[in-house]
Amino acid sequence: MASVTIEQVRKEYGAVPVIHGVSMEIEDGEFVTLVGPSGCGKSTLLRMLAGLEDISGGEILIGGRVVNDVAPKERDIAMVFQSYALYPHMTVAENMGFALKLKGEGKAAIDRRVREAADILALGPLLDRLPKQLSGGQRQRVAMGRAIVRHPQVFLFDEPLSNLDAKLRVTMRAEIKDLHQRLKTTTVYVTHDQIEAMTMADRIVVMRGGRVEQIGRPLELYDRPANTFVATFIGSPAMNLFEGAIADGRFVTASGVALPLPPGYRGEAPKVYGIRPEHLTIAERGVPATVVVVEPTGSETHVLVKLGSTDANLVLRDRVELEPGQPIAVTPDLAKVHLFSEQGMRVN
Numbered sequence: 001m002a003s004v005t006i007e008q009v010r011k012e013y014g015a016v017p018v019i020h021g022v023s024m025e026i027e028d029g030e031f032v033t034l035v036g037p038s039g040c041g042k043s044t045l046l047r048m049l050a051g052l053e054d055i056s057g058g059e060i061l062i063g064g065r066v067v068n069d070v071a072p073k074e075r076d077i078a079m080v081f082q083s084y085a086l087y088p089h090m091t092v093a094e095n096m097g098f099a100l101k102l103k104g105e106g107k108a109a110i111d112r113r114v115r116e117a118a119d120i121l122a123l124g125p126l127l128d129r130l131p132k133q134l135s136g137g138q139r140q141r142v143a144m145g146r147a148i149v150r151h152p153q154v155f156l157f158d159e160p161l162s163n164l165d166a167k168l169r170v171t172m173r174a175e176i177k178d179l180h181q182r183l184k185t186t187t188v189y190v191t192h193d194q195i196e197a198m199t200m201a202d203r204i205v206v207m208r209g210g211r212v213e214q215i216g217r218p219l220e221l222y223d224r225p226a227n228t229f230v231a232t233f234i235g236s237p238a239m240n241l242f243e244g245a246i247a248d249g250r251f252v253t254a255s256g257v258a259l260p261l262p263p264g265y266r267g268e269a270p271k272v273y274g275i276r277p278e279h280l281t282i283a284e285r286g287v288p289a290t291v292v293v294v295e296p297t298g299s300e301t302h303v304l305v306k307l308g309s310t311d312a313n314l315v316l317r318d319r320v321e322l323e324p325g326q327p328i329a330v331t332p333d334l335a336k337v338h339l340f341s342e343q344g345m346r347v348n
């Protein structure tokens with residue numbers, strides 16, 4: 001196991017910069033997810049950690065050693081890809097042991113480590129099968145087994161669950177988390193799925209356009225997003241945001257709806273008001289609204305409402321029976337209001 005340090009790392013493809021000086025410290029044994037929209041540079045950053053891409057500037061340290069010029073196989077890392085990349089003509093056991101064979105390990109040692117990894121991943125009964133005789137989830141587990149047998153200092157995962165169906169993704173997500181809890185190997189995990197990032201990580205790194213927007217524990221990011229990008233990227237349905245300004249002690253949206261402010265708020269004048277769907281309640285008195293769409297999911301119901309007679313919409317979560325067109329009133333939980341500056345930075 002080892003810590004990973006990324007210091008002012010930059011990447012340019014020709015003249016095009018795609019990573020603009022990213023820094024972060026990943027502790028020994030930590031599980032960190034890199035999350036962000038398509039093209040934000042998370043795979044590029046992971047591939048630089050793996051040594052599959054050159055680093056244009058800055059430094060990467062694994063276990064305190066600068067690895068900028070160290071070949072991938074000398075970095076003591078193991079990477080699990082989205083495509084699994086299993087050899088089709090090799091059995092599960094051969095696939096899992098192949099890297100050790102290349103390193104010149106003896107047959108007995110390889111067999112022992114393959115069996116040990118197979119036990120951890122419940123792959124024992126499948127060791128003699130070929131990849132084509134496995135389900136998607138089993139193939140994914142073999143890909144992880146191949147990483148485990150090497151006892152690497154760091155695991156790198158690049159969207160490993162994106163080829164699985166929704167149900168299997170949820171199961172495998174828990175398996176990977178459980179595996180990490182048992183092995184405690186430092187892990188960097190790339191995903192574009194914020195639920196995956198939230199549920200698995202000790203800490204999340206939210207990226208956009210080759211920059212880090214925020215680093216923090218999942219609930220820190222959820223409860224105190226540093227800016228409007230993180231506020232809307234983390235959480236589903238997304239946080240409701242309204243542009244506007246303070247007038248007469250309330251926040252008046254651009255379309256003229258007055259929203260209550262947290263009592264005693266004295267900070268910088270906000271230009272954006274945010275409230276999560278679960279922090280709005282339907283009450284006797286509050287902001288007048290009309291129900292537009294009702295979406296029951298079973299455990300909760302998402303309701304799209306129109307505020308007053310404006311074109312401002314918001315989403316709330318509730319379990320009450322509502323009909324489209326029904327007039328209601330909504331009140332925000334004032335302890336849960338998020339306020340942002342004109343530049344979208346948190347001010348409360």
Ligand SMILES: Nc1ncnc2c1ncn2[C@@H]1O[C@H](COP(=O)(O)OP(=O)(O)OP(=O)(O)O)[C@@H](O)[C@H]1O
Pocket residue numbers: 013018036037038039040041042043044045192
């Ligand atoms: N070999 C390359 N040559 C030129 N540009 C590249 C190359 N590889 C990636 N890029 C660009 O670098 C940026 C970051 O790509 P990257 O694959 O790291 O993003 P990502 O966040 O992992 O996205 P996704 O989730 O879609 O995989 C993108 O704008 C991409 O077009």
